[in-house]
Amino acid sequence: MNPFRNELKKLDRENDEQSAYIECRDNYVAVQNMVRYLSSSSLSLFQVQIIRKDLIGMAVEGEKEGLTVREKLGVEPKEFCDDIIQSGDNNARREHLLNAVVNTAQFAAFWFTFRFLGFYANPASYTLTWGDVLTIFLYYFIGIFLATYIRNRLSICSSPVLRWLPYLTIFFVVICGYTLSMKFYTPINESFIIMINGWYVECAAVALALAVTLLANMHWRRCARKYAC
Template sequence: MSRRTKLLLKENNEAENRIQNEENESILTDITVYIRSSNINSYYQETVRRDILEMIADGEKRGETAREIIGDDYKLFCDNVIAELPRQSRKEQILSSLRDVLPSADILLLIWLGFQLVSQVNSTDPTLYFTVTAGNIFCAILCIAGAFCVVHAICRNAFDTAAVSGKTVFFTVFALLLICICANVFLPFPLLRVHALTAAGATAAVFALYKILDAKLD
């Protein structure tokens, strides 16, 4: 995220310490989680968060709770506030999504590279060329898409914990892992071979691209 967004995020995190009421803290957490799923950029998300923080903090000084200040329908309140802010353009959405995907892709690359190096250490005929299979690609896409779907579902249902229970999340993650294992077993078809240095370079390039996008985007 941009410098101004990072500064506002830091200020908001520090301002949360002003909230003393546990119920208010819980409500504020749910609101923050819900805002993360909205189609506004990170800077506007933090702006909304700051305004709500100030409302709740000022209300506490008057002896009021978040429920008394905001009302019973937190989702409707957030939607009304968000509706007043500019939405992200299609280009901004694509770039923001790419920025959010890159760290996950980089971690998966590091894990894959690590496993490949370990397998070569234990191999009788070690080589610095690694094979990328159809199962590897399928698993990477599935893990990233699945993770984003789970996170999005949790954020969108921040005020309805029954909609996305811990069991649902657990079984979803378990199913994704099971499918990945099966994919690696039943889709061993080689797509390309890459040198270890090329794989390491690709990992570094993905991280660099993430840092560039993160610095430019709100």
């Protein structure tokens, strides 16, 4: 058993390969938006990939019959997804939190490695600043909360304005962040939290990222066994 094997990503890759058999672009987008919407709910992310696999098969079968995804479902995609969410018997908010922690910890490890190897000739003089904290927070807020959760939640809306709202918000936040950084980032980045041996920071960041990644992989293996039954 490979502890670094991520069963969720494995299933996601398999679904990506199967989705290539959907010939109609509209059907492909419909399935994609339904999966995104389900991912923003309290359903297990592994369960969502199982549902995605079924939806892909349904879309391919519908195309052979000359039907769209909506016609094959018999109801509006949002109504279909809401029924699945309401009938779900588990609340996977902790799982979603774990997934967010893994992504953020991996980014933090990358960020500290980039700073440590790129800017510090003397490892013993590594300065942990509030700029580091701000960078990691912005990654979570923009890269995970806005770009993933909010986008997924609005992906199935009929209004194109609502579907594009997360992207417009991200664009606005990035522009504002860049503008403010020109004035405030330098003093924030110079406000250090602690000066410490850089190897300690680097090892701690990598160890944390590795630990939460292995923990998540254990969880996905349990999910694979659960939904295989």
